Amino acid sequence: MELTPRTSEAPKRRRRRRLPxxxxxxxxxxxxGFLVVQALGSASTFYRNVDEAVAEKDSLGTKRFRLQGTVAxxxxxxxxxxxxxxxxxxxxxxxxxxxxxxPEMFKENEAVLLEGHFAENGSxxxxxxxxxxxxxxxYKANEADRLNQAVEGxxxxxxxxxxxxx
Amino acid sequence: xxxxxxxxxxxxxSTGSRATRVLGVLAIFGLAALALxxxxxxxxxxSQGEVVRILYVHVPSATFAYIGCFLTTIGSAMFLWRxxxxxxxxxxxxxxxxxxxxxxxxxxxxxxxxxxxGVYWVWDARLTSTSMLLLLLLGxxxxxxxxxxxxxxxxxxxxxxLLLVPNVIIVxxxxxxxxTLHQKPTLLAxxxxxxxxxxxxxxxxxxxxxxxxxxAWLLIHRFRLAWLEDQLxxxxxxxxxxxxxxxxxxx
Numbered sequence: 001m002e003l004t005p006r007t008s009e010a011p012k013r014r015r016r017r018r019l020p021x022x023x024x025x026x027x028x029x030x031x032x033g034f035l036v037v038q039a040l041g042s043a044s045t046f047y048r049n050v051d052e053a054v055a056e057k058d059s060l061g062t063k064r065f066r067l068q069g070t071v072a073x074x075x076x077x078x079x080x081x082x083x084x085x086x087x088x089x090x091x092x093x094x095x096x097x098x099x100x101x102x103p104e105m106f107k108e109n110e111a112v113l114l115e116g117h118f119a120e121n122g123s124x125x126x127x128x129x130x131x132x133x134x135x136x137x138x139y140k141a142n143e144a145d146r147l148n149q150a151v152e153g154x155x156x157x158x159x160x161x162x163x164x165x166x
Numbered sequence: 167x168x169x170x171x172x173x174x175x176x177x178x179x180s181t182g183s184r185a186t187r188v189l190g191v192l193a194i195f196g197l198a199a200l201a202l203x204x205x206x207x208x209x210x211x212x213s214q215g216e217v218v219r220i221l222y223v224h225v226p227s228a229t230f231a232y233i234g235c236f237l238t239t240i241g242s243a244m245f246l247w248r249x250x251x252x253x254x255x256x257x258x259x260x261x262x263x264x265x266x267x268x269x270x271x272x273x274x275x276x277x278x279x280x281x282x283x284g285v286y287w288v289w290d291a292r293l294t295s296t297s298m299l300l301l302l303l304l305g306x307x308x309x310x311x312x313x314x315x316x317x318x319x320x321x322x323x324x325x326x327x328l329l330l331v332p333n334v335i336i337v338x339x340x341x342x343x344x345x346t347l348h349q350k351p352t353l354l355a356x357x358x359x360x361x362x363x364x365x366x367x368x369x370x371x372x373x374x375x376x377x378x379x380x381x382a383w384l385l386i387h388r389f390r391l392a393w394l395e396d397q398l399x400x401x402x403x404x405x406x407x408x409x410x411x412x413x414x415x416x417x
Contacts, residue, residue, distance in 0.1 A: 018313055021308065021311075021312050021313065024308055025305070025308060025309070025312070028301055028304060028305050028308065031301060032298060032301050032302070032305070035294055035297055035298050035301065036298065045345075046290050046291065046344060046345045046346060046347070047345055068345075102284075103281075103282075103283065103284025104281060104284070105213065105214065105281070105282055105283075105284070106284075110213065113347060131284060132283045132284050132285055132288065132347060133282060133283055133284055134283070134347055134349075135213060135214060135282050135283070135349060136213075136349060137349040137350045137351065137352040137361055138352070138361045138362070139211050139214075139218060139221070139352060139361065139362040139363065139366050140211065140212045140362075140363050140366075141209035141210070141211070141212065141363060141364070141365070141366070
């Protein structure tokens with residue numbers, strides 16, 4: 001009858017790998033802590049909407065922050081160093097001077113995140129040098145396809161894209 | 167040692183069985199259907215264009231990463247509560263698969279982010295909490311393998327396993343609780359199909375089935391492998407005990 005208590009496996013194999021594993025664990029905890037701090041620090045004010053930023057413009061001054069708004073239609077102009085346009089949110093619209101190439105998906109009526117600051121104290125002109133396009137959660141087929149369908153089938157009404165009237 | 171191992175794994179010459187072979191073939195067909203619908207039949211998106219096609223892999227991978235985490239937490243709880251080693255193995259196997267799927271989510275998300283957002287990565291709440299989930303899963307796997315007594319390391323890992331579902335809830339709700347660059351839910355907002363139309367929705371559905379089959383196939387094989395590893399450990403222990411006894415007999 002087998003009565004030997006089963007305690008552990010051969011201990012030789014264990015000791016060798018212990019240090020690297022503990023180091024890996026410590027590294028994981030440190031990286032995890034860093035991520036938590038990052039998350040808590042930046043999640044709540046990840047960006048300010050245009051109306052909020054304008055309301056806070058005195059306290060913001062020329063401090064750097066992230067601005068969120070929709071690119072106002074018919075305001076996009078190419079400039080020598082990038083692009084100028086207006087962003088709007090909740091009825092407040094401000095001009096933006098962006099330095100650098102905008103992302104491919106940058107176009108009017110698209111929400112964007114801009115990193116930068118107000119041009120000067122009290123000003124509502126926003127100077128940005130990092131633009132991120134914030135796509136929506138709505139997915140629909142390409143409108144060009146619908147136009148083709150309409151041409152082919154003749155039974156889907158084609159609505160003309162509204163012309164730029166401003 | 168060989169005899170004991172043979173006894174333990176009798177009748178098991180691979181982790182495959184008729185059921186998993188059928189499942190594997192179905193998964194291959196599912197992936198082929200996903201490629202067909204995702205790359206050919208579904209339309210480009212009105213604002214994102216062709217890039218939208220990565221959606222059909224990104225979203226189902228995230229869903230099954232969540233499901234893997236749920237299984238690990240349930241398994242860990244059943245192990246801690248009832249001492250069920252079957253559930254412990256389910257937890258271990260599904261944590262490994264969930265790790266792979268979470269990594270796929272992060273990689274496909276970054277590939278998608280560059281052309282749509284213009285950047286690969288931002289530290290917003292969704293992306294940050296997802297990387298925390300990946301680290302927690304890696305932590306679970308590290309602790310599960312940390313050299314220690316089998317009972318000790320399974321218990322430690324199970325305690326980490328309990329944290330996975332709370333983290334999944336944070337990931338899932340992050341786009342509602344905080345301002346994020348990542349979009350809000352498409353599928354479960356205002357009823358299925360309110361924010362994604364026709365063939366795109368169907369392609370996503372094909373994605374769920376295909377990725378789900380792959381997940382199930384991987385999970386079953388990984389579970390069987392984990393079970394065999396346990397048997398091997400036991401057999402090794404038996405052999406070691408027998409050897410020590412033999413030494414004792416000689417002297």
